[in-house]
Amino acid sequence: MIFTLTMNPCLDRYIYIDKLVYDDTIRARKIVDYPAGKGIDVSRVIKELGGISIAITFLGGDNGRKIENMLDKEGVIYSSIRVESETRMNIILESKGGQYRISMPGAKISKRKLEVVFEVLEALVREDDIVVISGSLPQGVKPEIYFKIIKLLKDRGSYVYYDTDGEALKIGIHAKPDAIKPNIHEFERLIEKKISSENLSELISEGRRLIAEFELKEILLTLGGKGSLLITNEKALYAHHVEVPIKSAVGAGDSFLAAYVLKKNEGNTEIEAFRWANAAGSAAVMTPGTELCRIEDVLNLLEKIRIEKVKS
Structure with a gap:
C-alpha cells in the first residue's frame, strides 16, 4: 500500500480577475477551490493515474471539511486527523497581468495531535509499504519531527520517499529515507x-x-x-x-x-x-x-x- 503524509495541508482558493486596480473595487470573474498540500497532491495524482493510496493529514474547521468533500468527489482515500484549528487557505489572484499568491500561516498543532500522527502510522503502515512524506511543517513544529517519523517508518521496514526543503530536509535526511x-x-x-x-x-x-x-x-x-x-x-x-x-x-x-x-x-x-x-x-x-x-x-x-x- 502507498501512503502519503501531509503535515501542513491547505485549501487553495483561485480568484480569477481581469486586473489589479489600486483603491478600486475588483470583481471576481470566477472562484475555484482546490485541496492542496504536497502529499495530498501526490495521492490525487495516484488516483488520477489509476492507483490507490491513503492520504494522511491534519484537517480542521470549514476548510478541512471542504477538503474532505473534494477528496471524496475525486475518490481519494484519506485518513484525516481532526484538529480544532482551521486548516489554512492560500489565496491566488489569477489575472491577465500575472499571478499573485498570498500564503496564509497555518495554525499551531497541539503536542497531543502530533503524537496521533505516530499512532496512525503505527496502526496503518506495514512492512514493505511505501510512505511519501511531503511538504512543509505547521507553525511551531520543529523539523526534528520528520526525523522521528522517518526513523519510525524505516524501523518498520517501509520504503520512504522524502520531499521537503530547508532545515526539514537537512535534518530529516539523517534518518536515512x-x-x-x-x-x-x-x-x-x-x-x-x-x-x-x-x-x-x-x-x-x-x-x-x-x-x-x-x-x-x-x-x-x-x-x-x-x-x-x-x-x-x-x-x-x-x-x-x-x-x-x-x-x-x-x-x-x-x-x-x-x-x-x-x-x-x-x-x-x-x-x-x-x-x-x-x-x-x-x-x-x-x-x-x-x-x-x-x-x-x-x-x-x-x-x-x-x-x-x-x-x-
Missing part, C-alpha cells in the same frame, strides 16, 4: 553549493555523495525547464525537457513523484517509472490552478519523453 525528490533549488540548499542545472556530471557526483553519506537508494532531481535526473549508485538517467503549453507549474513536482512511486510500485523498471514521472510532471503544467495532471495528457506525452543514460 530511501529516496529524496528535491528540485534544483532545494538540492543546492541541501548541499550548500550552487550548481548549474546543465552540469549533469557535477549534479550526479554530489547526488552520489549524498547517497553514500545517508544510505539513500535513489535521488529524483527535477531541473525545471532543463529536464530531470534519476541518480542511484549504479546508474544515472537524464530525461530531456518536453515543450508543452504552460498554464500553471503548481503541482508539477508532486505529479512527477506520484507517477514514479505508483509505476515503481506496480513493478515497472526504473526507466519506465521515470518516463511516467516526466510525462506526469510535464502534463501538470498544462492544467490551470492546482488541477495537477490529467491521465490523457500523460499518455499522450509518454512517447515524447526522451531518456538517456549518463556516463559518470
Whole structure:
C-alpha cells in the first residue's frame, strides 16, 4: 500500500480577475477551490493515474471539511486527523497581468495531535509499504519531527520517499529515507553549493555523495525547464525537457513523484517509472490552478519523453 503524509495541508482558493486596480473595487470573474498540500497532491495524482493510496493529514474547521468533500468527489482515500484549528487557505489572484499568491500561516498543532500522527502510522503502515512524506511543517513544529517519523517508518521496514526543503530536509535526511525528490533549488540548499542545472556530471557526483553519506537508494532531481535526473549508485538517467503549453507549474513536482512511486510500485523498471514521472510532471503544467495532471495528457506525452543514460 502507498501512503502519503501531509503535515501542513491547505485549501487553495483561485480568484480569477481581469486586473489589479489600486483603491478600486475588483470583481471576481470566477472562484475555484482546490485541496492542496504536497502529499495530498501526490495521492490525487495516484488516483488520477489509476492507483490507490491513503492520504494522511491534519484537517480542521470549514476548510478541512471542504477538503474532505473534494477528496471524496475525486475518490481519494484519506485518513484525516481532526484538529480544532482551521486548516489554512492560500489565496491566488489569477489575472491577465500575472499571478499573485498570498500564503496564509497555518495554525499551531497541539503536542497531543502530533503524537496521533505516530499512532496512525503505527496502526496503518506495514512492512514493505511505501510512505511519501511531503511538504512543509505547521507553525511551531520543529523539523526534528520528520526525523522521528522517518526513523519510525524505516524501523518498520517501509520504503520512504522524502520531499521537503530547508532545515526539514537537512535534518530529516539523517534518518536515512530511501529516496529524496528535491528540485534544483532545494538540492543546492541541501548541499550548500550552487550548481548549474546543465552540469549533469557535477549534479550526479554530489547526488552520489549524498547517497553514500545517508544510505539513500535513489535521488529524483527535477531541473525545471532543463529536464530531470534519476541518480542511484549504479546508474544515472537524464530525461530531456518536453515543450508543452504552460498554464500553471503548481503541482508539477508532486505529479512527477506520484507517477514514479505508483509505476515503481506496480513493478515497472526504473526507466519506465521515470518516463511516467516526466510525462506526469510535464502534463501538470498544462492544467490551470492546482488541477495537477490529467491521465490523457500523460499518455499522450509518454512517447515524447526522451531518456538517456549518463556516463559518470
